[in-house]
Amino acid sequence: MENIKDPSIYRNPVILQSEDLTKYILETAVYPREPAxxxxxxxxxxNHPWGxxxxxxxxxxxxxxLLKLLNPKKTIEVGVFTGYSLLLTALNIPHDGKITAIDINRKTYEVGLPVIKKAGVEHKIDFIESPALPILDKLLEDPANEGSFDFAFIDADKENYVNYHERLIKLVKIGxxxxxxxxxxxxxxxWPEDxxxxxxxxxRDAAIEFNKTITNDSRVEFALTSVGDGLNICRRVA
Known part of the structure; x- marks a missing residue:
C-alpha cells in the first residue's frame, strides 16, 4: 500500500449503471448461464414495441x-408483460409449485406463452387478466390466504407499489x-427534479415514495440494489 499516493482515485472508479459495465456483466455472467x-x-x-x-x-x-435459496412452492406475480420473470420463476419452483400471475393484458402474456408451454411449466401458472388490486383484495377476503405465499415479484404500475405492498405483506408469509x-x-x-x-x-416520484416507505417499514428487512433497473428485495419479518 505504500506505493499508493492518492487513495481517492480508487473511490467510485466507474458508474455502476454504465453501458460498458452492463455489457460486461451480461456477456461474462448472465448470457452464458441463461437457460434456453x-x-x-x-x-x-x-421484437415487441414495448420490449x-x-x-x-x-x-x-x-x-x-433467490428462488433457489428460498425454494418456494406458492408464489404471486403482479405485472407479467411477456412473461420473462414468470417463466424464470416457473423454472425454479417445484413441479407442483403454483404461481398466481396478474396482468391487465393477456395479449402480451401470449407473446411468451408458446415458450412457456414448450418449457413444460404452463401447469404451474394461474394467469388472471385483471387490474391487480381487486384480485389482491379478493385473496385477502379468505383468511386462509394470509401468509400463504412464499415469494412475490412485482413489476407493474409504479404508482401503486405502496398499495400493492400493503396487501402483499399480508399474503406473503413471515420469512x-x-x-x-x-x-x-x-x-x-x-436526479434533480428539473x-x-x-x-x-x-x-420517478412513485419510486422515491415507495423506497422511503420500505425504509420505514419495520415488517421487512430489505436491500435496495442497483441490479438491472433497481430491485428492492424485502424479507418479511413481522
Whole structure:
C-alpha cells in the first residue's frame, strides 16, 4: 500500500449503471448461464414495441438465485408483460409449485406463452387478466390466504407499489420474499427534479415514495440494489 499516493482515485472508479459495465456483466455472467427457454423468450420480447420494459436478464439471474435459496412452492406475480420473470420463476419452483400471475393484458402474456408451454411449466401458472388490486383484495377476503405465499415479484404500475405492498405483506408469509422491480427508475430517483423528463416524473416520484416507505417499514428487512433497473428485495419479518 505504500506505493499508493492518492487513495481517492480508487473511490467510485466507474458508474455502476454504465453501458460498458452492463455489457460486461451480461456477456461474462448472465448470457452464458441463461437457460434456453429464457433466451428464446427474451429474444421474442425484444421484437415487441414495448420490449424494453421487460425484466432485465441480469435482474433475472439474481432472482433465480433467490428462488433457489428460498425454494418456494406458492408464489404471486403482479405485472407479467411477456412473461420473462414468470417463466424464470416457473423454472425454479417445484413441479407442483403454483404461481398466481396478474396482468391487465393477456395479449402480451401470449407473446411468451408458446415458450412457456414448450418449457413444460404452463401447469404451474394461474394467469388472471385483471387490474391487480381487486384480485389482491379478493385473496385477502379468505383468511386462509394470509401468509400463504412464499415469494412475490412485482413489476407493474409504479404508482401503486405502496398499495400493492400493503396487501402483499399480508399474503406473503413471515420469512418470505417480496421483490420489487424498477425501484431506481433509470437512476432518476437521484436526479434533480428539473432534470427529469415530464414523462418520467410520475414513475420517478412513485419510486422515491415507495423506497422511503420500505425504509420505514419495520415488517421487512430489505436491500435496495442497483441490479438491472433497481430491485428492492424485502424479507418479511413481522
Amino acid at each position: 427457454p429464457l433466451k428464446e423468450l427474451r429474444e421474442a420480447t425484444n 424494453f420494459i421487460a425484466t432485465l436478464p441480469e435482474a433475472g439471474q439474481l432472482m433465480t438465485l 418470505g420474499l417480496l421483490v420489487y422491480d424498477n425501484t431506481l427508475w433509470g437512476g432518476r430517483v437521484c 432534470k427529469v423528463p415530464p414523462h418520467a416524473r410520475s414513475g
